[in-house]
Amino acid sequence: MKKIEAIIKPFKIEEVKDALNEIGIEGMTVTEVKGFGRQKGHTEIYRGSEYTVDFLPKIKIEIVLADEALEGAIEAIMKSAKTGKIGDGKIFVFHVENAIRIRTNETGEKAV
Amino acid sequence: MYFLINRSLTILRFFLLATCALPLTPLQAMAMPLPSLEQRLSYVEAMLHNDDPTSTGIAPIASPWHTGWMMVAAVLVFFMVLPGLALFYGGLVRQKNVLSILAMCFGIAGVVTILWWACGYSLVFGHNFNSPFLGGSEYFFLQGVTSLPNTSYAYWIAQNIFCIYELAFAIITPALIFGASAERMKFLAILLYTLLWMFSVYFPLAHMIWGNNGLFNGLLNPDAWMPALDFAGGTVVHMSSGISSLVLCIILGKRLGYGKEPMMPHSLVLTVVGAGILWIGWYGFNAGSALAVDSVAMNAFMTTTLAAGTGCLTWPTMEFLFRGKPSVLGFCSGAVAGLVVVTPAAGFIDSTGAVSLGCVAGIIPYFACTTFKKIFRYDDALDSFGIHGVGGTIGALLTGLFATPAVNAHLISPITMHNGLEQALRNKTIWLIQAKALGISLCYVVIASLIVTHLVQFLMTLRAEQEDESQGLDISEHGEEGYTMSG
Numbered sequence: 228m229k230k231i232e233a234i235i236k237p238f239k240i241e242e243v244k245d246a247l248n249e250i251g252i253e254g255m256t257v258t259e260v261k262g263f264g265r266q267k268g269h270t271e272i273y274r275g276s277e278y279t280v281d282f283l284p285k286i287k288i289e290i291v292l293a294d295e296a297l298e299g300a301i302e303a304i305m306k307s308a309k310t311g312k313i314g315d316g317k318i319f320v321f322h323v324e325n326a327i328r329i330r331t332n333e334t335g336e337k338a339v
Numbered sequence: 340m341y342f343l344i345n346r347s348l349t350i351l352r353f354f355l356l357a358t359c360a361l362p363l364t365p366l367q368a369m370a371m372p373l374p375s376l377e378q379r380l381s382y383v384e385a386m387l388h389n390d391d392p393t394s395t396g397i398a399p400i401a402s403p404w405h406t407g408w409m410m411v412a413a414v415l416v417f418f419m420v421l422p423g424l425a426l427f428y429g430g431l432v433r434q435k436n437v438l439s440i441l442a443m444c445f446g447i448a449g450v451v452t453i454l455w456w457a458c459g460y461s462l463v464f465g466h467n468f469n470s471p472f473l474g475g476s477e478y479f480f481l482q483g484v485t486s487l488p489n490t491s492y493a494y495w496i497a498q499n500i501f502c503i504y505e506l507a508f509a510i511i512t513p514a515l516i517f518g519a520s521a522e523r524m525k526f527l528a529i530l531l532y533t534l535l536w537m538f539s540v541y542f543p544l545a546h547m548i549w550g551n552n553g554l555f556n557g558l559l560n561p562d563a564w565m566p567a568l569d570f571a572g573g574t575v576v577h578m579s580s581g582i583s584s585l586v587l588c589i590i591l592g593k594r595l596g597y598g599k600e601p602m603m604p605h606s607l608v609l610t611v612v613g614a615g616i617l618w619i620g621w622y623g624f625n626a627g628s629a630l631a632v633d634s635v636a637m638n639a640f641m642t643t644t645l646a647a648g649t650g651c652l653t654w655p656t657m658e659f660l661f662r663g664k665p666s667v668l669g670f671c672s673g674a675v676a677g678l679v680v681v682t683p684a685a686g687f688i689d690s691t692g693a694v695s696l697g698c699v700a701g702i703i704p705y706f707a708c709t710t711f712k713k714i715f716r717y718d719d720a721l722d723s724f725g726i727h728g729v730g731g732t733i734g735a736l737l738t739g740l741f742a743t744p745a746v747n748a749h750l751i752s753p754i755t756m757h758n759g760l761e762q763a764l765r766n767k768t769i770w771l772i773q774a775k776a777l778g779i780s781l782c783y784v785v786i787a788s789l790i791v792t793h794l795v796q797f798l799m800t801l802r803a804e805q806e807d808e809s810q811g812l813d814i815s816e817h818g819e820e821g822y823t824m825s826g
Contacts, residue, residue: 271603272658273668274722275709278601 228323228336229297233288234260234316235308240286246307247290250299254339256289266314285316291323293336389631391494401488401497405631409500415623416507420444420514423620427613427671428518431721434605435811436522437821443529447514450533455506456481462542463550464492464505471554471564474546478502491551491559493630504627512541512576518721519584522602523594523808526816528801532587535794539787540583544780545575555776557760558749566760567776568742568769570639571628573683573734574780581728582781583788585719590792591801593718595808602720607667614671618647621678625685638746639685642693643678646685649694650677653701672708672726676700679730684738687750692741699737704730735777739770 235243240257247255261282268281292300301318309315328338374382378395385392386402393399425444429437451459458479465475478484481502489498513533517524548569551559555574557566569575594602604610625643629636654673655665680700681693688696708725719725744750744764755761763769795801802808807815814820 272662272664272666273604274672274725275712276602278603280601 228326228339229292229294230321230323231288231290231292231297231300231304232319232321233290233304233308234262234285234318235288235304236310236314236316237284237286239308239310240288242307243288243304246303247300250296250303252290252292252296252300252303254290258287258289260285260287264314264317283314291326291339293339386495389495389633391490393490399488399490399494401486401500402495405493405495406497406500408632408636409496409504409627409630412623412627413500413504413507415620416504416511416627417620419617419620419624420448420507420511423613423616424511424514425613426609427617427675428521428721430606430609430611430613431518431604431668432521433602433811434821435813437605437813438817438819439526439812440517440521442526442817443517444514446526446530447517447533448510450530451510451513451537452506454534454537455502455509459509459537459542460484460502460505463509463545464489464502466491466552469552471550471552471560472543472547474542474550496630501630508572508576508624509537509541509545512572512580513537515577515580515723515727516584516587518723519588519719520591521720522812523720523802524591525800525803526812528795528799531799532791532795532801535791536583536788539791540579540784541575544579544784547780548575548776555780557755557758557772559754561754561757563758563760565772565776565779566755566758566763567735567772568687568738568760569683569735570686570738571625571682573679573731573738574777577679577682577727577731578735578777578781579731579784581724581726581731582784583791584723585717585728586785586788587792588719588724589717590789590796594720595805597718604668607671610671611667614674618674618678621647621682625678625682629686635686635747635749638689641690642685642688643681645690645693646677646681646697646700647674648677649697650674650680650700653677653698654705657701657705672704672722673701676704676726676730679704679727680734680737682731683735684741687738687742687747689741689743689746692737692743695741696734696737699733700730703733732777732781735773736770739773742769 233243237259244255261284263281263283266283268279268283271278271280290300297320304318325334326338327334374395374397378397382392382395382397385395386404389405421444425441429440432440460481461476461478462474465478467475467477484498484502486497486499488494488496489501493501513536516536517529547554548556548567550556552562553560554564555567556563557568621643622640626636626640629639651670651674654676655669658669659665677697677700680696684692684696704726707729708722712719712725742750742764750764751761755764760769763772792801803812803815
């Protein structure tokens with residue numbers, strides 16, 4: 228089993244979700260996060276005070292899936308999250324030891 | 340047609356009965372002859388025009404007409420503090436300090452209400468000290484403050500309503516100060532400061548400017564030392580609180596991490612809601628200051644709107660010119676600055692004056708909050724000085740330039756002829772009187788607030804512990820959080 232963590236632009240989340248649904252991935256966890264990479268922040272001014280905001284809002288998607296589904300999922304995210312501009316985000320892939328469905332006690336790939 | 344006449348006659352008869360017959364007890368009625376129809380008519384006319392009814396020989400009572408409006412106006416001014424100012428300031432601080440602002444507004448409302456009942460109202464609007472600096476002791480614990488009018492200030496308003504209306508002003512004034520000291524001052528220090536400040540600054544200053552034998556009261560005091568004008572509190576409310584806030588924030592020192600860490604407003608949405616409520620409430624503040632439903636109140640209603648509207652356009656225009664983007668905080672700041680600047684002038688100026696004041700409000704306080712604050716490096720957290728101190732001062736000065744008897748007949752009266760205001764109006768030198776009165780009041784406020792601040796610092800600590808400040812005053816001072824994640 229593998230886990231995908233993808234950091235994407237917030238306004239792309241609906242497209243990414245639909246693309247993943249289309250290839251049969253039906254579950255995911257989504258978190259609103261902040262961070263920065265090569266994309267620069269922006270300045271905000273409140274009356275006399277000027278602040279540089281480095282941490283930009285992003286969305287983190289976490290999906291755990293069977294090994295054979297990995298390639299398709301990565302492709303779907305790549306296609307749907309890309310704008311071609313700096314700040315599109317990154318995808319990280321991890322090994323997953325086990326998964327357990329709490330309701331039924333199923334383990335392994337059956338549980339994801 | 341006949342029906343209409345008949346009906347209006349019935350209404351008039353009822354009106355006369357209600358206004359004239361009620362105050363007479365049966366004994367009095369037997370003792371003196373009933374007032375004639377003409378006397379009763381001129382009594383009603385005096386009420387309609389907010390004139391002195393003494394000559395009619397009928398004992399004055401509060402008019403439902405004028406008093407009703409003052410009840411609404413008082414509610415509007417209370418609405419400015421809670422929730423208006425609370426939300427306006429609350430949105431501007433960081434999330435961890437939002438409750439400390441709300442607690443400040445409530446705490447001050449409580450302390451000042453008790454002070455006002457015990458002695459505050461009497462010290463401002465009493466007479467028996469016969470002093471131009473402080474009122475008297477006859478209304479201590481609101482003795483004798485009933486539903487009958489206090490005709491020294493308003494012929495037709497119940498004194499208890501007048502008292503509560505003025506209480507709302509006394510509450511909002513110290514609350515303005517603690518915008519400058521936000522996010523770092525101890526709650527108990529705020530309450531102690533308020534207590535001392537009311538006695539040393541507000542009560543004397545309000546009597547000097549609004550008391551009918553006050554030092555600077557050009558409209559009511561024929562022997563005013565300087566016959567100055569302050570319609571709704573440019574000097575008493577805004578200049579005094581703004582200048583005191585500057586003194587306080589300099590002594591208190593900057594917030595931890597000021598200039599290094601981001602200290603952004605945690606919710607501009609709350610700030611917009613607060614600014615909108617302030618704008619609405621200001622109709623009670625300014626139009627209510629006429630203390631009647633008369634042409635002065637109506638004019639003040641108009642000038643208040645014009646200045647607020649102009650200010651809320653001018654400030655973001657400055658931002659657009661100097662920074663490229665008009666901001667929402669700019670709209671809020673401009674509207675409030677416009678309202679502050681027009682406060683001392685609202686009942687004395689015409690529409691041209693109001694628009695001019697609104698323009699100035701969007702420009703000078705804008706520079707006070709940006710350039711001036713940056714050069715002198717004081718941490719006026721929510722710009723109490725920049726908007727209220729600077730705005731109130733400019734407003735008081737400009738009142739002298741734009742005041743015209745065309746909108747306010749009280750500017751020409753035996754009183755103003757005696758104290759020299761009428762002469763100054765003709766010579767166009769009121770601004771000079773305003774400047775002198777303002778200069779003296781300003782020096783007084785600086786000295787008094789310096790003493791008050793040091794006294795509080797001596798009696799207890801002004802500032803929260805470093806650790807408490809970093810954690811946020813909501814948890815360390817009040818044991819609560821404004822927003823919780825679960826539930």
